[in-house]
Amino acid sequence: MKNWNLRDRYGRISCPVDVAYGSDVRLVERLLVEVANRHKDVLSEGQAGIPKPVALFRGFGDSTLDFELRCFIRDVTRRFFVISDLNFAIDEAFRENGVTIAFPQLDVWHRSLPPKHNDARRSTDGPAERAGD
Helix, strand or coil: CCCCCCCCCCEEEEEEEEECCCCCHHHHHHHHHHHHHHCCCECCCCHHHCCCCEEEEEEECCCCEEEEEEEEECCHHHHHHHHHHHHHHHHHHHHHCCCCECCCCCCCCCCCCCHHHHHHHHHHHCCCCCCCC
């Protein structure tokens, strides 16, 4: 259990965001920080001795470039609403700037066996049809 309101109502939130490979990572960083700074509940510009919002490039995923927006908000009890607002705003900013939010992708390669292997496989699997079927 955490005491969210020990001395004040400030609290840090985090919004993970994954973008497609080939995205302009500096643009992603700038957009994430701008979105945070525009939200009325986010403490920006180091207000009250709190760190400014920051966009971290966390790493290279299987199908994504992984970012995380971290910022402090005025009232930690509103964290879920603020995160939701930020997610909507991030989606809008990315769409306006041509940044694609990534999703898991998997390349499947289909390889046909040479005819010799196909014939051998049929003969070991048993008859293709049984009499009376």
